[in-house]
Amino acid sequence: MIRPDLSLPIPETITSAHFIGIGGSGMSGLAKMFLDAGIRVSGSDRADSDSLRALAAAGATVHVGHDAAHLGDADTVIHTGAIWPENPEFVTAKHRGLHVIHRSQALHWLIGGRRLVSVAGAHGKTSSTGMLVTALQALGADPSFVNGGVIEQLGVSSGTGADALFVIEADESDGTFLLYDTSIALITNVDPDHLDFFGSEQAFYDAFVRFGDAASEAVVISSDDPGAQRVRAGLSHRTVITFGRAADADLRIDDIVTTGGASATLIYGGESARMQLAVPGAHNAINAGGIVAVLLTLGYGLTAAVRAVEGFAGTVRRLELHGEARGVHVYDDYSHHPTEVRAALEAMRGVAGSGRLIAIQQPHTYSRTQHMFREFAAVLEELADHTVMLDVYGAREDPVPGVTGELVSGAFADQANVHYVPDWQEAADYTARIAREGDCVVTLGCGNVYQIIPQVLDSLRRPVED
Structure with a gap:
């Protein structure tokens, strides 16, 4: 595993990018957006996959297996933390003096100065990101997005939209969620994990506090999750919106029914709306509450937001x-x-x-x-x-x-x-x-x-x- 070095400079211009580990759900989505931006894309992965074939059909040059020759004329090499330091493409790129950046830095470059909603949390962030993207589309918006998994009804994990809004799943596992210039931060929950990277539970919690406080507009955070409550206590942000079953939550989730697709009543500012989801589980009703809170922060009304999240059909590999x-x-x-x-x-x-x-x-x-x-x-x-x-x-x-x-x-x-x-x-x-x-x-x-x-x-x- 390679720990991301976020101090490395991000190039101002990228004309030809090579992705090491291009077949992963996050990397393949990012590579497709680079293609959409008119950038030449190549990449490699250890095994063939539907993702590699789809990227090849979209115009990328893809390889099965890793070899230094695959770098071609790339000026920038993008990698995940999952590759080994001995990877021949990684080693050769460093030796040639190419720009070698972590996938999070490539995403940061791609986002540019757009208004950013970052979805973070120990659990539920992929489903929550997919739910937010499909809800925004149902409301007539056209955001760009990068998710950690394929969104069922869209068949993709990323997309380039026409609006100035960008939605991402922000990965806390290696601290890279702190890199982005987030406008609205959604924190689904905070359950200590990845301690091999953070070193201690306190460092894990502190990272989420920094993530929330860095948001330029608002923090949306669970009122119920004990870890999120601990983070909430450490926040100094002027605009914090809570969601959950707690009686004092800003957006309260009540009367959850889990037979079949989950349903619940959402209450905000004296107004209420009944929600019927297509996906099962109380956790998805809670996830939906967080998304509705984000949509309220973006200026949508409660009923319209609830109707929009109801159309979410799930993400691949989630139930x-x-x-x-x-x-x-x-x-x-x-x-x-x-x-x-x-x-x-x-x-x-x-x-x-x-x-x-x-x-x-x-x-x-x-x-x-x-x-x-x-x-x-x-x-x-x-x-x-x-x-x-x-x-x-x-x-x-x-x-x-x-x-x-x-x-x-x-x-x-x-x-x-x-x-x-x-x-x-x-x-x-x-x-x-x-x-x-x-x-x-x-x-x-x-x-x-x-x-x-x-x-x-x-x-x-x-x-x-x-």
């Missing part, structure tokens, strides 16, 4: 239905923190109804698994009827001895509620054997766990063994 076989519905969710897993499973309870809920969990990163394995086990055992535990997806980290999926499964109080299966085909076959008509299966994790879904569906379609 996404992938298929059904033998009466068993199979979903995928990006959840990779105990708080997110809780929100996803609570939402799935409203979807599953009387059916059972079977979770297929892939722990993400060795450091998070080592730090939070007990919390993962507790929430999975509480909310899933059964858990199929895979091995850890290491991402950018080297393996840690003893830190495997078995560490999480071993923390279950009742071992009958969990089955550790490191082999994916065995895990798919096991899931199919225990699932019955009316059940819901959901894969959980931000690694490649969604790739097991075709195996699960295939196993479900095979005749049941006695």
Whole structure:
């Protein structure tokens, strides 16, 4: 992993940009916006993907695998923190003296001087960003946007709009959300994570305080989340709008119903409006409250804002239905923190109804698994009827001895509620054997766990063994 060096100068002009790791959801969206701006784009990634093919069709030069020759005539090289320092393209670009900048700096350059809404938080920021973008479009606006995931009804994670408004998902994991010149800051919640970068919980909270206070117009922040309350206490900003279930919230969310798509009543300034979402889960009703508060700050009325968020159809890899076989519905969710897993499973309870809920969990990163394995086990055992535990997806980290999926499964109080299966085909076959008509299966994790879904569906379609 490469820690972003935000002190490096950002070039005034970029004519030809090369993206290392161009296939990721955030990087591919950014690359497409560079193409929209008339900039020559090339890039590489370790594996082929739909994103690479779409960028190639749009005019980018893309490569599978990393090689110094792929740099071509690029004057600027853009990278994520997920690449290794030995990456040959990164090393060669540094040796040649090219501008080498982090993706957040490239986004900062692209935003320019436009009015910026930055959506930050430990959880829910991708869905919230997608909800804000689609709501603004429903209200007749045409913002530019960069999200961390594909917005379901748009089929893209980024877009170039005609308005002077820009909406982004601002990533706190490496501190880069502090780089942007934010006008309106939305803080969904603050749950300490990424302590390998921040070093301490206090440093994590302090970063969110700086993020909020730097906003030039307003801060919109949860009234309910304990971490957000701690950040709120540290803010010195003159304009802070709170949202949530708390009685003293500026925008109050009441009477949440989670059967099917979530619904709630939103109350602001003596006015109220009933909201019916297409997406499930109390967490999405809370997310919608935050978006309505942002829309109010932008000058829209309560009823118009509520109607606008109702059209949001979700984001890819957020409680996404992938298929059904033998009466068993199979979903995928990006959840990779105990708080997110809780929100996803609570939402799935409203979807599953009387059916059972079977979770297929892939722990993400060795450091998070080592730090939070007990919390993962507790929430999975509480909310899933059964858990199929895979091995850890290491991402950018080297393996840690003893830190495997078995560490999480071993923390279950009742071992009958969990089955550790490191082999994916065995895990798919096991899931199919225990699932019955009316059940819901959901894969959980931000690694490649969604790739097991075709195996699960295939196993479900095979005749049941006695």
